[in-house]
Amino acid sequence: MIPLLVLLPAGAALVGLGVRGSLPVSRAVAVGAALLTALLAVVAVVVVDPGSVATLPGGDLQTGGPGIPLAVGTDGATKAVAVVVALVAAAVQAYAAWYLADDDRYAVFAATVSLFTAAMLLLVHARDLVVLLVGWEVMGWCSFLLIGHWSRRPGARRAAHKAFLVTRLADVGMVLGVVGLSVGAGTTELGAVVGHWTGPSAEPALRAVLMSLVVVGVLGKSAQLPFSDWLPDAMEGPTPASALIHAATMVAAGTVVLALLLPVLALAGPARWLLAVATGLTMVLAALLALAQSDLKRLLAWSTVSQVGIMLAALAAAPPTERGRGGPSAGPGLLHLYSHAIFKSLLFLSLGWLGLLAGGTAARALRGSAWQVPVAGAGFAVGLAGLAGVPLLVGGVSKEHVVEAAWDAARGGDGPARVVTGALLLTVVLTAAYAVRALLVVGARSAGREGSQDVGSPDSATEPADSARRVDGIPTDLPDASPDRAPEPGNAATVGVSAPPAVRVVVAVLAVLTVLGGLVTLTGAFDLPGFSVLWALVTLLLVALGAAAAWLLGRGGDLAERLPARLVTAADDGLGADRAYLAVVARPVLGLARLVAFLDREVVDGYVAATGLAARAAGGLGARASRPERPSVGLGLLAVGLLGALAVGVLAWS
Numbered sequence: 001m002i003p004l005l006v007l008l009p010a011g012a013a014l015v016g017l018g019v020r021g022s023l024p025v026s027r028a029v030a031v032g033a034a035l036l037t038a039l040l041a042v043v044a045v046v047v048v049d050p051g052s053v054a055t056l057p058g059g060d061l062q063t064g065g066p067g068i069p070l071a072v073g074t075d076g077a078t079k080a081v082a083v084v085v086a087l088v089a090a091a092v093q094a095y096a097a098w099y100l101a102d103d104d105r106y107a108v109f110a111a112t113v114s115l116f117t118a119a120m121l122l123l124v125h126a127r128d129l130v131v132l133l134v135g136w137e138v139m140g141w142c143s144f145l146l147i148g149h150w151s152r153r154p155g156a157r158r159a160a161h162k163a164f165l166v167t168r169l170a171d172v173g174m175v176l177g178v179v180g181l182s183v184g185a186g187t188t189e190l191g192a193v194v195g196h197w198t199g200p201s202a203e204p205a206l207r208a209v210l211m212s213l214v215v216v217g218v219l220g221k222s223a224q225l226p227f228s229d230w231l232p233d234a235m236e237g238p239t240p241a242s243a244l245i246h247a248a249t250m251v252a253a254g255t256v257v258l259a260l261l262l263p264v265l266a267l268a269g270p271a272r273w274l275l276a277v278a279t280g281l282t283m284v285l286a287a288l289l290a291l292a293q294s295d296l297k298r299l300l301a302w303s304t305v306s307q308v309g310i311m312l313a314a315l316a317a318a319p320p321t322e323r324g325r326g327g328p329s330a331g332p333g334l335l336h337l338y339s340h341a342i343f344k345s346l347l348f349l350s351l352g353w354l355g356l357l358a359g360g361t362a363a364r365a366l367r368g369s370a371w372q373v374p375v376a377g378a379g380f381a382v383g384l385a386g387l388a389g390v391p392l393l394v395g396g397v398s399k400e401h402v403v404e405a406a407w408d409a410a411r412g413g414d415g416p417a418r419v420v421t422g423a424l425l426l427t428v429v430l431t432a433a434y435a436v437r438a439l440l441v442v443g444a445r446s447a448g449r450e451g452s453q454d455v456g457s458p459d460s461a462t463e464p465a466d467s468a469r470r471v472d473g474i475p476t477d478l479p480d481a482s483p484d485r486a487p488e489p490g491n492a493a494t495v496g497v498s499a500p501p502a503v504r505v506v507v508a509v510l511a512v513l514t515v516l517g518g519l520v521t522l523t524g525a526f527d528l529p530g531f532s533v534l535w536a537l538v539t540l541l542l543v544a545l546g547a548a549a550a551w552l553l554g555r556g557g558d559l560a561e562r563l564p565a566r567l568v569t570a571a572d573d574g575l576g577a578d579r580a581y582l583a584v585v586a587r588p589v590l591g592l593a594r595l596v597a598f599l600d601r602e603v604v605d606g607y608v609a610a611t612g613l614a615a616r617a618a619g620g621l622g623a624r625a626s627r628p629e630r631p632s633v634g635l636g637l638l639a640v641g642l643l644g645a646l647a648v649g650v651l652a653w654s
Helices: 002-016 023-047 077-097 106-124 129-147 154-185 188-199 204-221 232-234 237-246 250-260 262-267 269-291 296-316 331-358 374-388 392-413 415-442 458-462 501-523 533-554 565-572 577-625 631-653
Strands: 053-055 071-073
Touching: 002 023, 002 071, 002 077, 002 106, 023 077, 023 106, 071 106, 071 501, 077 106, 077 204, 077 237, 077 331, 106 129, 106 237, 106 250, 129 188, 129 204, 129 232, 129 237, 129 250, 154 188, 154 204, 154 232, 154 250, 188 262, 188 631, 204 262, 232 237, 232 296, 232 415, 237 250, 237 296, 237 631, 250 262, 250 331, 269 296, 269 415, 269 577, 269 631, 296 331, 296 415, 296 565, 331 392, 331 501, 374 392, 374 415, 374 501, 374 533, 374 577, 392 415, 392 501, 392 533, 415 533
Parallel strands: none
Antiparallel strands: 053 071
16 A cells, blocks of 8 residues: 555646646646545555555665665554655645636646655655655756746746755765665665664774765755755745645755654764754754844745754654663654644645735735634644644644754753754743744734835736745845845736635634644654653743734734845845855856866867877878879988888898
8 A cells, every 4th residue: 555655646647738628627637636545544544554654666776786676665653654645735736726726837847746745755655765866856957847836937037946956965975875874784674774874883984984974965954954954945836835844845855854763863973963953053043033024925934944954853863772761762852743744735735825915925915814814814823833842743843843852862961952942942931032033924904015016006916925025036235124025937826816615625624633633642653752741831931032022013014024124135045145146156166167167268279289280281282292293302312211121220230
């Protein structure tokens, strides 16, 4: 059944491309296959035994080197993650069928989403490093296609290329790390790889290097420092694509990879320190940037960067031996992946709906929009509560377990856990603050949007997003408050805000799961420490502190509008990361390329051309010397040759 769970959405991608000429058929294939995949994932929870392993078609390859079994398997946590991935993918497909109803490339988009889903499910069930790497790379390719779906826009093309180049750069580390782990173990089978590198024969220094390379690859795909800036720019993709990439695939994939390799990571001290420092800095910085964003869609993007940091931090804080548990547990990190997939998909899909009404996703445009579409507004509010970590909601349950596990390891003297714990506590406060800020914006009683464009105006329908504050994708100086983000081209703008029942059901189901999804902890699917009343109260106090601060500062207006204009500008610019990329990477590389081209053209080609000219000149002289009409020259050369031979003979005789 596990191979079928992967092959079903992959087959839907191929069929969807084949029938792309018929919109109704392509829509039926995409949505139908997604719903069937979600149903199959739920059935697998019941009928597939934990720990079972299967081989993909064509598996057990014999290469003459490491064995490649191409194995897939499952356990309790894998089942839960697979269900939420399939469920979010189905919600995105149903939503996109409405949201992109007027898009002439909808069929291609839906097929890409199906392939993306298959790649993530393949990675989740991977029990072989080659299988894992295939899912990892296919997701990177699909993210490029989804972010650049509106490729007629320069901003979308640039965002797609940026995401591809940044993540591919980091993937060099992932590939090197995976190859090194496989070669060292003599196989790509996950259990054997983990067994070898946690055994006494493993070289600690080499293990640390290889796992550090894997961590670099994870940091890139997960948009953690120093690779974090590509994810907010990925907002150039359609809202359904953002929901999928941010919620249940791509950026969450790194958490799955490190969870599978956690016993090895726990013994690789330098790799743990690298992960702890990177995620600690990222989760706090991204939360601060989210707090000051003038566009709520980019607020959610920076929120994703921060929340993925929490997932990974839970793994960085897992020491080799946890007190009372025997070994490191990936349960808290995977639980937060599960909960984040639910509430973040709800947030993106609800915001996309509100954005259709408001004519954009800028804070000014969305002010008071929740009252115009109560279903979307209520869904957005519930999603924000889950994001903030309100106790008993799915986000509150997962955050409490992450904080508790990190604190327990820190109390035992673990260095990376101490770094992570401090960052986590601060991030909980900041997350509650920016969640309440977003709630106050959409829930404001006044729906006036000073300076915003009319929803139906030609400019708002055709002008690229962020056109007033980004030139060729590079942020420019902003006024005191950013202009409204224009509607996404090719979306369901002509459909209006009256969504079909399917979309309302999607929002309602995700909202219910955000409220009740924490009950999954009662099933034992995730390996978790026991529930702590103390840390539940501490988390509640931290959430209340952040919420109260945002409420007091944001009463009567948007909190971001009360911040210094320079701070908002810097936040919208991502602290100038784009300019830094250009100054530190792009321009030096282009300059070096121009220098190499100059040397190749003027120096290397010059020597080659000179050699060619000399050869041509010598050949010309020889040709002229041997022409039949000049016999005197030939006789002269013959005489010189004879005299030379005679001289050599005389010298030899003497």
